[in-house]
Amino acid sequence: MKLLTHNLLECHIKGVTNKYPFLVEAQQVEQTEVDFNPDFLRRMYPKLDWKAFKDTAEGLKLEGLPDSVTEEMLKSDEAFLRAFHHILLEVDVEEGALICPETGRRFPIVKGIPNLLLNEDEC
Amino acid sequence: MVVADTAQAAAWSGSWTRPKGEGESTRYLFIGNVGPSSGVSVEELRDRLGSLGLQAQAEVVPASSAGAGKGKSSKSKNKSKKPPSHVFAAFGTPEDAQKAKGELAREGVGGKRLVLDYALYCPPRASASKMVEEEVGLRAEDLGIEGLLLIKDFVTEEEEASLLSGLDEAGEWKSLARRRVKHFGFEFDYSIRGVHPDREIVPFPTCVNVVTDRISRVPGVTNENFDQLTVNEYPPGVGLSPHVDTHSAFVNDILSLSLGSTAIMEFRKGDDHRRLFLPRRALLAMTGESRFAWQHYIPHRKTDRVRGEVFKRTTRTSITFRTVRREGSCECSFPEQCDSQGAALPPTRMLEKAKATAEAMLDTARKFPAMERDHVHGVYDSIAGHFSATRFAIWPEVRRFLDAMPEHSIVADIGCGNGKYLGAAKHCCVVGGDLSFELVQLCRSRGHDVVQLDCVRPPYRKDLFDGVISIAVLHHMSTFERRLAAMTSIVKLLRPGGLALITVWALEQEEAKKVKKWKELEHADAGNDKGVAVLGKDYLVPWNVPFHRPEAAKAGKAESGKIDEMKGTVVFERFYHVFQEGELEYLVNYIPDVSIVRCVYDRSNWCITVQRDR
Incomplete structure (x- = not known):
């Protein structure tokens, strides 16, 4: 599971209000190489919840993301864009879990795939 | 045409009572004692x-015909099988009434005695009576009202007759709650209060040519x-x-020809009500403000005054001409009534009911049924x-989307199945x-997250996605x-303006011999008490895995x-609910x-494409 996917997910248990973001518990993290595309990052930035992205990255001991992003940085700060690209698209949680911030429910990540199926009492 | 009997009845449509004071003259x-069962006829009395x-x-x-006396409502009177054995008489002055009462009490009519009493007449209340x-x-x-035009005698009586018979023969009637309709050119979809511009249906019947030729020359029609x-x-x-024809669905002017009967059409904007008599064979053109800003409606009643x-209404046929908006949105200067400019369409009863049903149903929907x-x-x-x-x-269709x-x-x-669409749009982030865990693993092995x-x-987060498939x-x-x-759930993922494409197997399969291999099930919604239509069919559809495939060995277990x-x-x-034509729209x-x-x-x-409105 990449952090881009993580940023788009929220806990869907019935009645949960504090649902975002999932906490990430990582037992195994892989790196995959992805072509660098700054245009994609520029377009994706407004869709992302930057704070959730940065906090999650820090939880995974991935440093280098600023608290806030300026237009200038998106436009021409190569070092920033490289870090943004790497953490968003190349970091891959292979084994671990997503944890609901409200209930603590653990959704296991197996072979890189989070199992987000709910039990009947959670629907 | 004046219907005299109805006119007279209508003139006395209020109610009759006794005066409150004892012996008070009116x-x-x-x-009493007048009518078929009592020997004195109305004519003799007159x-x-x-x-x-x-x-x-x-x-x-x-x-x-008068509101029934003695405190009974006219409705209950109508139900009684016995003809009434009394009448009322209205005199020019109380003195006349007093004189008549005295004479009739003394001599009766034709030697027969009458029951006599003063009465009071209460005219109908304005709000209560139609x-x-x-x-x-x-x-x-x-x-x-700006833009409203009524052209009398737009067609002749002969043309009216041939239009009515021609229209009856063309196309198919569809029944609505209280009236029936036919559509030509495009079908009007009452659930969206518009048409599907990509779906043309039968062309106009030739019998309306006489009208279409003339309407293009109506002044002010654009x-x-x-x-x-x-x-x-x-x-x-x-x-x-009451409604305004949906701005986003139709451009410019709406024209409507009345055939077979008169009616009163009312126009409403806020508290302002105005009424127009529509004669037979008259063309009503709604343009400008009258089309875009005024609701129009016809009161439900049998007689207009x-x-x-x-005027007693008979069967009335209206033929309404509109132009479908093919592109762009309405830019009229009446944004309060314009759905293109963000005004909400007033809820119809149908939509209100549907939403309440849906709300109640969603909670029970989430359990994963054994069938699935x-x-x-x-x-x-x-x-x-x-x-x-x-x-x-x-x-x-997916490629196009x-x-x-x-x-x-x-x-x-x-x-996403095996993920074949995850990489199909390189310009998007899909x-x-x-x-199925096995299927998502396959996706993963192909490099999809x-x-x-x-x-x-x-x-997923709601209100975020540009598209969902x-x-x-x-x-x-x-x-x-x-x-x-x-x-x-799919619609909720979309941001306002976002689009979703949903495709399903059709009941209308191209290969009939394929369907023969399917096992039809009893429809899971058959006999439901949810108040929803039972549409489509439920099947078990076989999937054959040849013995030589590795899945077959696993499958044996x-x-x-x-x-x-x-x-x-x-x-x-595999379980399949196949959708019939119109069923996706019904769901939406x-x-x-x-x-x-x-x-x-x-x-x-x-394949249906929907857009999140807001």
């Missing part, structure tokens, strides 16, 4: 009253051509609910590899998931509630697989804040 009399030398002529009012005289314009100019025709047939007593004349566990989830996990090997073609997404859109593929999810409750997924949901919940020695395959049965109708953009049939599938 100018009205209750006269003659006798005429011979009394009264100052003014008395009027005899039969009890059957027969109250209201100010009704005879010309459009009388109403003072439509280049009329391409949508609705024929409405109103039985007497049936009207039309216009400046003292009474055994015949969808379980099967796909067993056949994933073999299934995936057969699924690589990119469907043209993805290609139209702006660059770098975020798209969710809900029920994420997705599926219920996916999750395992249930499409009835997808775990759900291809060949909804037909695996085994109940109406599940299908509705899945579609509602699975409970759902059955061995077919003859064919040399392991057979799995239950979902708030969404519009249908396109719905097409493509190779045994129904």
Whole structure:
């Protein structure tokens, strides 16, 4: 599971209000190489919840993301864009879990795939 | 045409009572013992009253047409089988009434005695009665509404007759709650209050040519051509609910020709009500403010009263000409009534009811039914590899949808199967998931970042996605509630303005011999008490895995697989709810804040594109 996917997910248990973001518990993290595309990052930035992205990255001991992003940085700060690209698209949680911030429910990540199926009492 | 009897009845449509004070005289009399069962006829009574030398002529009012006396309502009176044996008489003055009472009490009529008493007449209250005289314009100019035009005698009586018979023969009647309709050019969809511009139906019948030729020359009409025709047939007593024709659906002017009967059309803007008498064979043109800013409607009643004349309604047929908006949105100067400019369409009863039903149903929809566990989830996990090997073609409708997404859109593929669409749009960021772990693993092995999810409750952020696709997924949901919940969830993922493409197997399959191999089930919604239509069909559809496939060996252990020695395959049965034409639209109708953009049939599938409104 990449952090881009993580940023788009929220806990869907019935009645949960504090649902975002999932906490990430990582037992195994892989790196995959992805072509660098700054245009994609520029377009994706407004869709992302930057704070959730940065906090999650820090939880995974991935440093280098600023608290806030300026237009200038998106436009021409190569070092920033490289870090943004790497953490968003190349970091891959292979084994671990997503944890609901409200209930603590653990959704296991197996072979890189989070199992987000709910039990009947959670629907 | 004046209907005299009705006019007289209407003049006495109030109620009769006794005076409160004992012996108080009025100018009205209750006269008992008059009528077929009592020997004194109304005519004899009238003659006798005429011979009394009264100052003014008395009027005899039969009890059957007057509001019934003695505290009974006219409704209950109508139900009683016995003809009334009394009448009322109205005199010019109380003195006349007093004189008549004295004479009739002394001599009776034709030697027969009468029961006599003073009566009081209460005229109908303005708000309670439909027969109250209201100010009704005879010309459009009388109403003072900009853009309203009424052209009398737009067609001749002969033309009217040939139009009525021609329209009756052309096309098919569709029944609505209280009237029936026919559509030509484009079908008017009452659930979206518009048409599907990509779906043309039968052309206008030739009998309307005489009208179409003439309407293009009506002054003030700006439509280049009329391409949508609705024929409405109103039985007497049936009207039309207040509405403004949807701005986003139709451009410019609306024209309507009245045939067969008169009616009063009312126009309403805020508290302002204005009325116009529509004669037979008259053309009403609504242009400008009258079309865009005023609601129009026809009260539900059998008789109209216009400046003292009474018009009894017979069957009225209206033919309405409109022009479908093919592109762009309405830019009229009445934004408060313009759905293109963000004004909400007033809720129809149908929509209100649908939303309440949907709300109640969604909660029960989320449980995963045994049917889907055994015949969808379980099967796909067993056949994933073999299934995936057969699924690589990119469907043209999906290609079209993805290609139209702006660059770098975020798209969710809900029920992504083997992930064939996850990489199909290089200019977008497509994420997705599926219920089957085996299938999502396949996606993962192809380099896609996916999750395992249930499409009835997808775990994505709401109001965020530019696009959602759900291809060949909804037909695996085994109940109406599940299908509705899945579609509602998909719509909720979209940002306002975002688009979703949903495709399902069609009931109308191109290869009939394929269907013969399917096992039809009892419809899961049959006999439901949810108040929803039972549409489409439920089937178990076989999936054959040849023995040589690795899945077959695994499948031998699975409970759902059955061995077919003859064919040399392991057979799995997948649950399918196949959708009939119109069923996807029916489902969308239950979902708030969404519009249908396109719905097409493509190779045994129904494909619908919807847009989140707000």
